[in-house]
Amino acid sequence: MQVPRFWREIPRYYRLEAAACVQCDAIHFPPRKICPSCGANAFETVRLSGRGALTTFTIIRTPPSGFTDQAPYAVGIVELDEGVRLMAQITDCDVDTLKTGDRMIAKFRRIREEGRTGVIMYGYKFVPDVGV
Amino acid sequence: MRDVAIIGIGMTRFGELWESSIRDLCVEAALACFNDAGIDRLDSITIGSMSSGLFTGQEHLASLVPDYLGRRNVPAVRVESACASGGQAVRTAFLEVASGMSDVVLAIGIEKMTDVSGGEATYALATAADQDYEAFHGVTFPGLYAMMARAHMERFGTTRDQLAQVAVKNHENGSHNPHAQFPFTVTRKQVINSVMIADPLTLLDCSPITDGAAAVLVAPAEMARELQRGPLTVITGIGHATDTISIAHRADLLHLDAIELASSRALGMAGKTIEDIDFAEVHDCFTIAEILVLESMGVVPAGQGGPATLDGLTALDGDFPVNPSGGLKSKGHPVGATGVAQICEAVTQLRGAAGDRQIPNARIALTQNMGGSGGSSVVHIVEAR
Amino acid sequence: MxxxxxxxxxxxxxxxxxxxxxxxxxxxxxxxxxxxxxxxxxxxxxxxxxxxxxxxxxxxxxxxxxxxxxxxxxxxxxxxxxxxxxxxxxxxxxxxxxxxxxxxxxxxxxxxxxxxxxxxxxxxxxxxxxxxxxxxxxxxxxxxxxxxxxxxxxxxxxxxxxxxxxxxxAELLTTDVYMTDTADFWRREHTPYPEHGGRFTGVPAYFRHVTGAAKAIMDRAEMAPEDFDYCIFHQPNGKFPVQVARKLGFTEEQWAPGLLSPTLGNTYSGSSPMGLAATLDVANPGAHILLVSYGSGAGSDAFIFRTTERxxxxxxxxxxxxxxxxxxxxxxxxxxxxxxxxxxxxxx
CATH class of the missing domain: 3.40.47.10 (Thiolase/Chalcone synthase)
Structure with a gap:
C-alpha cells in the first residue's frame, strides 16, 4: 500500500471515525456518502467506542505477502456496542482459547510496514477486554 | 431478445502448467472450442480474467487474445468481477448475441496463477476483498470463508465431517475428469487432518492455485440448429446480482444475497424452479462455500447444507448432483476461467458426453459462479433441446 | 497552579x-x-x-x-x-x-x-x-x-x-535538575544496540546525578525525606533505586508503591514516569511525591507533586x-x- 492511500484513511485507522446518518441515525464504518439504509446523503462524523464482542474469527496461517512474519494471527469480525461490525486482527490473545462472544476492545497497533525501510502503517486491532 | 445457444466448448487441462503462458492457454482453449463447434466464423470476443495484471503483469488481454488467435481486428473486451469474471464473460457474450449486435461470440475465461509465489497469489486473490477494510488487516480468502465456516458451525452445528464430505464428493467426481488438476480421491479423515490454512479450514477444504483457460462459442439458436452438431444447448436463463464487498456488512453472514438473487433471477428468466434442475455446477472455492450456495439458492433450508451433503443429496447419484466436474476443489480454480469451465461441464453433461461422471438424462443445468466472498454472482441455466 | x-x-x-x-x-x-x-x-x-x-x-x-x-x-x-x-x-x-x-x-x-x-x-x-x-x-x-x-x-x-x-x-510544587556530560551509556547512529561503561554507570553516573537532583530539589523546597509520602527514582533495575533511596534517607513504604522494575524491567524513558503513575494509583489526597529521573549522558530531572482530592x-x-x-x-x-x-x- 502506498503512502497516500494509507494517509487518506488515517481518521478511520487511527480514530475509528464513522459516519452517522442524520436522517436515520445508522452508523457506517467506513463512512459512506450515501446511506444504504435510507438513501440520505448527510452525515455527522462520530468516533466509535472500540468496545464490542467477537462474532466470528479465524487464524491466518498462510498469510499474504506483507504479513509473512506475523503469521499465525487471528482476524475476526467484531460487533461494536453501537451495532457497527468491522473486521480487524485480534492481537494479544491466545489463538487456541479465543472464542466467539468474547468481549473486545480496540487498541492502536502496527498493522504492517513497507519492508524494513518503508513507512509503518498503524491502525486498530482488537484485544480481549480483560480490564487492562 | 434472440435465443442464444452454445455451439462449442473448449478447455485446457487445469493444473500447474509451467510450459504455458497466458497467451498459450487462451489460444489452446479457443482452438479446442472452434474444433468442437466446427465453424470458423467469429464476430467478437469477451474475456474473463480476475487479475492477469497481478498474476502475470499482462493487462490488455483484449488485444493480446485476438492477436494470438489469428483474429486481428476482431472486437474484444475483458470483463472482471473477481472469481465471477468467467461467468461475466459468458453473460456478456450472451448479451451481444441476444441483442443482435453479433452472431458468433467467443467467451474465454483465463487465469495464469503460478507465475507468482504463493504469498503473491494470496495477495492477488485478496484484492477481491475490500482492500482498505479487509485486506489491509491481513485477511485472506481462506480466512474470509473460514470466518463464515466457524459461524456456520456455531449457529447450525455443522460439523467438520460435513464440510469434509464436500471435498470427498468433489474429488470423487473429479477423479473421472481428464481436465482436473487433482483427479484423485480423498477421505474425510485426510481432509480434516491436512495442514490448517485458516481455522477451521484445512488445505483440502480449499480449492487450489491453478493455471487454465476455458472457452465457449455462443450463437443465435437458429444458426445452431442449422449447424446441428449434437444436441442443441441453449442458455435459457441468466441471473446476476451483487452484495456488499465486506462480509462484516452483510445482513446475515451466512446468507449470500447475491447467490439467492442471481439464481432466482436466472430460474425466473428460464421459467423454472430449483426443483426442475437436474444438476448444478457451483462455486466451491472452499468446502463451506458449496454449503452456503446450496442454502442460499434454496436447494436446502439454512443450516441443512452440511447434513444434506453427508446424506448424499449432492453426490453424482443423489437427488441434486452438484459439481459433477469435480468442482473448483478437484478440477482446479484458475479464477477467471472457472465460470466458463462450469458452462463447459454443463454442456458436456447435456450432450451425454461426460463418461464416467455422466448424470443420466441430464436436461437442465444450473451453473453458479461467485466473485469474492459473495460480493457478486452470475448464474446460468443451460438446457438441452 | x-x-x-x-x-x-x-x-x-x-x-x-x-x-x-x-x-x-x-x-x-x-x-x-x-x-x-x-x-x-x-x-x-x-x-x-x-x-x-x-x-x-x-x-x-x-x-x-x-x-x-x-x-x-x-x-x-x-x-x-x-x-x-x-x-x-x-x-x-x-x-x-x-x-x-x-x-x-x-x-x-x-x-x-x-x-x-x-x-x-x-x-x-x-x-x-x-x-x-x-x-x-x-x-x-x-x-x-x-x-x-x-x-x-x-x-x-x-x-x-x-x-x-x-x-x-497532582499539583506541581517545584522542579529541579542536575546534569553533566558523562558518557556512561550510548548508542551511535545506525547501530542497533547501545553500549555502556559497565560499573562506570553506577557511582559517577546514576548515583551522582540522582542524588544531586534529589538534594537540590529538597533544598529548594526546604523539605526533607520524612516530609514525603512517596518517592520514585529511575529504575534501571530493582537495586539502584532502592540503594539511592536508602542513602538519601527514604524508607521502603515511600518507594515500594512506585518500584516496578523487579517484574517490569527498565522501560527507559517510561521507567520513573510509570513509577509515578503506579504511585498516583494508590496515593491519598494531599500526599507529597518526589520524582527523580535519570538519563545516561547524563542527567536527572526532579519534581515534587502534591496530590489533590480529585x-x-x-x-x-x-x-x-x-x-x-x-x-x-x-x-x-x-x-x-x-x-x-x-x-x-x-x-x-
Missing part, C-alpha cells in the same frame, strides 16, 4: 524471565535476580512500538483527564526507541488522539530521562500560559544486545501525563499500572522473544 490532570500507562502483555535469558547465554541467573533484583521484564508484541504504547497510554490519560483532546496544545514523546530515525512519533500520537492540527509536538531523546524531559517542558509551558494543556509521554521498547547485561532489563512500557492548570489531580475520583477511570503489570502477562521463551524483537527474521 499547574500540575497533572490525567495519567495513564500501557504495558505489553508479554514477559520473559531472567532464567530464560540466562540459560541461552550460559549466564548465572541467580546473580541477576539477587544482585540486581530483577525477576522478569516486559516484552513488546511484534505489533507494538513506542508510538503504539504512547497512544494507548495517552488514551488512558485522556480517560482520567476527561478533556477534549483538541485542548491539548503540545505533545512531547520522550524515547530512545522512536520507530523512525527521521519522522516524529508525536505526529502519530497527536493524530491518534484527535489533537491535530493545532498542536505543537517534539520527539525527545535523553536516554532514560526523555520522558521526564517532556513532563518538565509541558509543566513549564502550561505554567507560562501559552497553552492550557500539554501531553508528556515517556515510552520505550528498548533493546539490549543479545547476551549483554542490558538484555536482562531492557523492557517496554509507556506512561502519559496530561498537564493543565485546572482540575488537577485524584481518587479519576484513578479508576482507566486500568491501574499494577493491574497491567501483575494481571496482564504471558511468559514467552527466548525464541519467541527473539522473534518478537526481530533478533531473528523469517524469510519473506
Amino acid at each position: 499547574v500540575g497533572i490532570v490525567g495519567y495513564g500507562t500501557q504495558i505489553p502483555r508479554y514477559r520473559i524471565r531472567v532464567e530464560d535469558i540466562a540459560s541461552v547465554w550460559g549466564a548465572d541467573a541467580p546473580s541477576y535476580k539477587r544482585g540486581l533484583n530483577l525477576n522478569e521484564k516486559s516484552v513488546p508484541g511484534p505489533d507494538e512500538d513506542t508510538a503504539t504504547l504512547s497512544v494507548n497510554a495517552a488514551r488512558n490519560a485522556l480517560l482520567r483527564a476527561g478533556i477534549d483532546p483538541q485542548l491539548i496544545g503540545a505533545v512531547y514523546v520522550g524515547s530512545e526507541s522512536h520507530p523512525y530515525a527521521v519522522k516524529p512519533t508525536g505526529t502519530i500520537v497527536s493524530e491518534a488522539l484527535g489533537a491535530c492540527p493545532r498542536v505543537h509536538t517534539a520527539d525527545l531523546e535523553f536516554a532514560c530521562k526523555a520522558g521526564t524531559e517532556g513532563l518538565f517542558i509541558a509543566l513549564h509551558e502550561v505554567q507560562s500560559g501559552v497553552i492550557t494543556h500539554a501531553l508528556a509521554i515517556g515510552a520505550d521498547t528498548s533493546q539490549g544486545a543479545p547476551g549483554d547485561a542490558l538484555e536482562y532489563s531492557a523492557a517496554a512500557g509507556a506512561a502519559a501525563f496530561i498537564v493543565g492548570s485546572e482540575d488537577l489531580i 485524584l481518587s475520583d479519576v484513578r479508576d477511570r482507566a486500568p491501574h499500572t499494577r493491574t497491567q503489570l501483575d494481571e496482564y502477562r504471558v511468559h514467552i521463551p527466548y525464541g519467541t522473544y527473539a522473534k518478537f524483537r526481530r533478533k531473528i527474521l523469517k524469510a519473506e
Whole structure:
C-alpha cells in the first residue's frame, strides 16, 4: 500500500471515525456518502467506542505477502456496542482459547510496514477486554 | 431478445502448467472450442480474467487474445468481477448475441496463477476483498470463508465431517475428469487432518492455485440448429446480482444475497424452479462455500447444507448432483476461467458426453459462479433441446 | 497552579524471565535476580512500538483527564526507541488522539530521562500560559544486545501525563535538575544496540546525578525525606533505586508503591514516569511525591507533586499500572522473544 492511500484513511485507522446518518441515525464504518439504509446523503462524523464482542474469527496461517512474519494471527469480525461490525486482527490473545462472544476492545497497533525501510502503517486491532 | 445457444466448448487441462503462458492457454482453449463447434466464423470476443495484471503483469488481454488467435481486428473486451469474471464473460457474450449486435461470440475465461509465489497469489486473490477494510488487516480468502465456516458451525452445528464430505464428493467426481488438476480421491479423515490454512479450514477444504483457460462459442439458436452438431444447448436463463464487498456488512453472514438473487433471477428468466434442475455446477472455492450456495439458492433450508451433503443429496447419484466436474476443489480454480469451465461441464453433461461422471438424462443445468466472498454472482441455466 | 490532570500507562502483555535469558547465554541467573533484583521484564508484541504504547497510554490519560483532546496544545514523546530515525512519533500520537492540527509536538531523546524531559517542558509551558494543556509521554521498547547485561532489563512500557492548570489531580510544587556530560551509556547512529561503561554507570553516573537532583530539589523546597509520602527514582533495575533511596534517607513504604522494575524491567524513558503513575494509583489526597529521573549522558530531572482530592475520583477511570503489570502477562521463551524483537527474521 502506498503512502497516500494509507494517509487518506488515517481518521478511520487511527480514530475509528464513522459516519452517522442524520436522517436515520445508522452508523457506517467506513463512512459512506450515501446511506444504504435510507438513501440520505448527510452525515455527522462520530468516533466509535472500540468496545464490542467477537462474532466470528479465524487464524491466518498462510498469510499474504506483507504479513509473512506475523503469521499465525487471528482476524475476526467484531460487533461494536453501537451495532457497527468491522473486521480487524485480534492481537494479544491466545489463538487456541479465543472464542466467539468474547468481549473486545480496540487498541492502536502496527498493522504492517513497507519492508524494513518503508513507512509503518498503524491502525486498530482488537484485544480481549480483560480490564487492562 | 434472440435465443442464444452454445455451439462449442473448449478447455485446457487445469493444473500447474509451467510450459504455458497466458497467451498459450487462451489460444489452446479457443482452438479446442472452434474444433468442437466446427465453424470458423467469429464476430467478437469477451474475456474473463480476475487479475492477469497481478498474476502475470499482462493487462490488455483484449488485444493480446485476438492477436494470438489469428483474429486481428476482431472486437474484444475483458470483463472482471473477481472469481465471477468467467461467468461475466459468458453473460456478456450472451448479451451481444441476444441483442443482435453479433452472431458468433467467443467467451474465454483465463487465469495464469503460478507465475507468482504463493504469498503473491494470496495477495492477488485478496484484492477481491475490500482492500482498505479487509485486506489491509491481513485477511485472506481462506480466512474470509473460514470466518463464515466457524459461524456456520456455531449457529447450525455443522460439523467438520460435513464440510469434509464436500471435498470427498468433489474429488470423487473429479477423479473421472481428464481436465482436473487433482483427479484423485480423498477421505474425510485426510481432509480434516491436512495442514490448517485458516481455522477451521484445512488445505483440502480449499480449492487450489491453478493455471487454465476455458472457452465457449455462443450463437443465435437458429444458426445452431442449422449447424446441428449434437444436441442443441441453449442458455435459457441468466441471473446476476451483487452484495456488499465486506462480509462484516452483510445482513446475515451466512446468507449470500447475491447467490439467492442471481439464481432466482436466472430460474425466473428460464421459467423454472430449483426443483426442475437436474444438476448444478457451483462455486466451491472452499468446502463451506458449496454449503452456503446450496442454502442460499434454496436447494436446502439454512443450516441443512452440511447434513444434506453427508446424506448424499449432492453426490453424482443423489437427488441434486452438484459439481459433477469435480468442482473448483478437484478440477482446479484458475479464477477467471472457472465460470466458463462450469458452462463447459454443463454442456458436456447435456450432450451425454461426460463418461464416467455422466448424470443420466441430464436436461437442465444450473451453473453458479461467485466473485469474492459473495460480493457478486452470475448464474446460468443451460438446457438441452 | 499547574500540575497533572490525567495519567495513564500501557504495558505489553508479554514477559520473559531472567532464567530464560540466562540459560541461552550460559549466564548465572541467580546473580541477576539477587544482585540486581530483577525477576522478569516486559516484552513488546511484534505489533507494538513506542508510538503504539504512547497512544494507548495517552488514551488512558485522556480517560482520567476527561478533556477534549483538541485542548491539548503540545505533545512531547520522550524515547530512545522512536520507530523512525527521521519522522516524529508525536505526529502519530497527536493524530491518534484527535489533537491535530493545532498542536505543537517534539520527539525527545535523553536516554532514560526523555520522558521526564517532556513532563518538565509541558509543566513549564502550561505554567507560562501559552497553552492550557500539554501531553508528556515517556515510552520505550528498548533493546539490549543479545547476551549483554542490558538484555536482562531492557523492557517496554509507556506512561502519559496530561498537564493543565485546572482540575488537577497532582499539583506541581517545584522542579529541579542536575546534569553533566558523562558518557556512561550510548548508542551511535545506525547501530542497533547501545553500549555502556559497565560499573562506570553506577557511582559517577546514576548515583551522582540522582542524588544531586534529589538534594537540590529538597533544598529548594526546604523539605526533607520524612516530609514525603512517596518517592520514585529511575529504575534501571530493582537495586539502584532502592540503594539511592536508602542513602538519601527514604524508607521502603515511600518507594515500594512506585518500584516496578523487579517484574517490569527498565522501560527507559517510561521507567520513573510509570513509577509515578503506579504511585498516583494508590496515593491519598494531599500526599507529597518526589520524582527523580535519570538519563545516561547524563542527567536527572526532579519534581515534587502534591496530590489533590480529585485524584481518587479519576484513578479508576482507566486500568491501574499494577493491574497491567501483575494481571496482564504471558511468559514467552527466548525464541519467541527473539522473534518478537526481530533478533531473528523469517524469510519473506
